Amino acid sequence: MSNAFFNVPKAINEPVKSYAPGSEEKKSLIETYKKMKNQDPIEIPMFIGGKEVRTNNKQSISSPHDHKRILGSYNVGDSKHVQDAIDSALNAREKWANTPWQDRAAIFLKAAQLLSGPYRDKMNAATMLAQSKNVYQAEIDAACEMIDFFRFNVQYMAEIYSQQPISSPGVWNRLEYRPLEGFVFALTPFNFTAIAANLCAAPALMGNVVVWKPSQSQIYSAQVIVELFKEAGLPDGVVNMVTVGGKEAGDVIFNHKEFAGLHFTGSTTVFRNLWKGIGNNLEKYRSYPRIVGETGGKDFVVAHKTAKPSHVATALSRGAFEYQGQKCSAASRAYVPDNIWEEVKEILVKQVSSFKMGSPEDTNNFINAVIDSKSFNNIKNYLDYSKSSSEAEIIVGGNCYGDEGYFVEPTVIVTTNPSFKTMVEEIFGPVLTIYVYNANKFEETLDLVDSTSEYALTGAIISQDRESIRLASKKLVNSAGNFYINDKPTGAVVGQQPFGGARGSGTNDKAGASMNLLRWVSARTIKETFDTPSDYKYPFLG
Numbered sequence: 430m431s432n433a434f435f436n437v438p439k440a441i442n443e444p445v446k447s448y449a450p451g452s453e454e455k456k457s458l459i460e461t462y463k464k465m466k467n468q469d470p471i472e473i474p475m476f477i478g479g480k481e482v483r484t485n486n487k488q489s490i491s492s493p494h495d496h497k498r499i500l501g502s503y504n505v506g507d508s509k510h511v512q513d514a515i516d517s518a519l520n521a522r523e524k525w526a527n528t529p530w531q532d533r534a535a536i537f538l539k540a541a542q543l544l545s546g547p548y549r550d551k552m553n554a555a556t557m558l559a560q561s562k563n564v565y566q567a568e569i570d571a572a573c574e575m576i577d578f579f580r581f582n583v584q585y586m587a588e589i590y591s592q593q594p595i596s597s598p599g600v601w602n603r604l605e606y607r608p609l610e611g612f613v614f615a616l617t618p619f620n621f622t623a624i625a626a627n628l629c630a631a632p633a634l635m636g637n638v639v640v641w642k643p644s645q646s647q648i649y650s651a652q653v654i655v656e657l658f659k660e661a662g663l664p665d666g667v668v669n670m671v672t673v674g675g676k677e678a679g680d681v682i683f684n685h686k687e688f689a690g691l692h693f694t695g696s697t698t699v700f701r702n703l704w705k706g707i708g709n710n711l712e713k714y715r716s717y718p719r720i721v722g723e724t725g726g727k728d729f730v731v732a733h734k735t736a737k738p739s740h741v742a743t744a745l746s747r748g749a750f751e752y753q754g755q756k757c758s759a760a761s762r763a764y765v766p767d768n769i770w771e772e773v774k775e776i777l778v779k780q781v782s783s784f785k786m787g788s789p790e791d792t793n794n795f796i797n798a799v800i801d802s803k804s805f806n807n808i809k810n811y812l813d814y815s816k817s818s819s820e821a822e823i824i825v826g827g828n829c830y831g832d833e834g835y836f837v838e839p840t841v842i843v844t845t846n847p848s849f850k851t852m853v854e855e856i857f858g859p860v861l862t863i864y865v866y867n868a869n870k871f872e873e874t875l876d877l878v879d880s881t882s883e884y885a886l887t888g889a890i891i892s893q894d895r896e897s898i899r900l901a902s903k904k905l906v907n908s909a910g911n912f913y914i915n916d917k918p919t920g921a922v923v924g925q926q927p928f929g930g931a932r933g934s935g936t937n938d939k940a941g942a943s944m945n946l947l948r949w950v951s952a953r954t955i956k957e958t959f960d961t962p963s964d965y966k967y968p969f970l971g
């Protein structure tokens with residue numbers, strides 16, 4: 430019974446713990462990390478309809494920074510498991526869609542509370558161990574951002590539900606925000622544990638059922654997410670996790686009549702192919718599927734001649750290299766005017782050279798490993814290409830060490846060609862390319878920033894001069910979905926900087942905002958008349 434209009438708790442951002450030397454939180458997290466690292470290898474099942482499903486095909490999981498140590502394995506499924514996951518989701522659909530919204534809200538608020546407390550260390554340690562994030566990067570992602578997604582989305586859901594049409598005399602008009610008819614496919618990337626959880630949780634909160642395929646490099650923390658959802662009370666079958674190849678999952682899902690929506694974050698190429706596949710199958714579906722995809726970036730920092738060199742250098746060293754540059758928002762191309770370049774260069778090289786690199790277990794390490802051998806080789810190829818080019822010079826970094834972990838030195842390339850390969854393509858590693866421009870050609874440089882890449886995710890202007898900030902904001906209006914003034918282009922916070930980009934970077938439905946939640950509902954308008962006409966004749970007929 431819901432004999433009241435309930436107010437949801439006002440969402441506030443989860444405070445980020447400091448993990449300063451000697452702090453209780455640091456001691457406790459590192460203990461959990463060591464325990465998980467040294468325990469017997471674990472085996473991660475698929476979770477379909479609340480059941481743990483295992484197969485004879487096991488794939489091992491190791492730490493990117495210690496790739497010979499096996500942490501465990503996951504069960505590789507096939508198309509039958511994908512079909513089972515769809516069936517389980519559809520079986521759960523009616524009951525979940527009819528579950529009162531306050532109960533759905535309570536489940537995700539409880540998940541936030543559990544993660545803020547007893548699950549915090551486990552989620553962070555899993556992310557550090559198997560995705561190679563340092564303590565701070567794990568905390569802002571796996572703990573704080575995930576908690577914020579759950580709490581803010583509950584508030585946005587309540588706001589959406591309260592948006593109602595006006596009524597006229599004798600009539601009551603209502604809007605009902607129905608979940609989509611069918612199931613949602615959540616296809617998630619390796620680089621943010623919070624994104625993986627949110628791509629499932631956002632549609633589920635709005636009453637949808639979900640088939641989830643995590644990235645194979647994020648399965649270790651994915652099982653903690655499933656545990657968290659279960660303990661928070663999410664009914665069986667609402668979120669079903671399958672660990673299968675992406676193509677195998679897609680072949681079953683995109684041919685299914687009840688496929689109602691794709692919630693994707695990952696690379697642009699994969700997203701474009703998925704969209705084409707869905708387009709080709711349109712006649713097979715009951716409804717037009719919702720397609721939400723946040724994809725790649727080639728994020729810029731442009732400095733004006735009035736910028737302070739230390740501001741520019743720090744926006745670059747933090748913006749480009751945190752989490753080894755494996756953030757879709759990471760600064761990867763920069764435009765620095767020649768009047769301040771020598772000073773920027775000196776500070777930047779000094780900062781980057783002081784970074785320590787190694788395992789996240791040693792909290793002095795700012796830089797950890799890149800995710801896997803494929804990524805390591807891909808980044809190395811870009812570095813080799815740059816080393817052999819007469820248009821590029823590496824001013825710091827440039828080496829890769831793959832024996833123990835997939836370590837790539839944070840690297841700064843300076844190029845004389847603003848269209849140099851590494852100024853244009855997404856590398857997704859700790860590589861920043863800088864083009865030094867004539868300080869008097871600011872406006873022309875802004876045109877260059879706008880036209881160099883197919884992406885439009887994040888970007889920043891660093892300047893002390895208001896007019897130049899205004900000009901950059903105007904000329905770069907379509908170059909970034911998240912635009913920063915005098916700050917690095919990373920670190921968006923839920924509720925504060927809704928996140929997403931346009932052009933090749935995605936559909937810009939802003940994760941963790943009500944815009945995103947609206948994609949997971951299909952409104953029904955209800956008109957009820959209290960004075961029902963009983964004669965067809967209008968007054969004008971005399």
Ligand code: NAD
Pocket residue numbers: 616617618619620621624642643644645674675676679694695696697699700702723724725726756757758855857886928929930934935
């Ligand atoms: P990815 O595209 O390789 O993988 C994403 C997901 O798609 C994974 O689960 C993967 O298994 C699956 N997949 C891959 N090929 C598939 C296919 N043919 N059919 C079906 N599924 C397939 O991306 P990634 O390496 O995990 O993540 C990095 C990428 O994600 C980068 O491009 C980054 O910019 C982007 N990203 C964007 C945002 C954003 O908000 N814009 C956030 C995080 C990451």
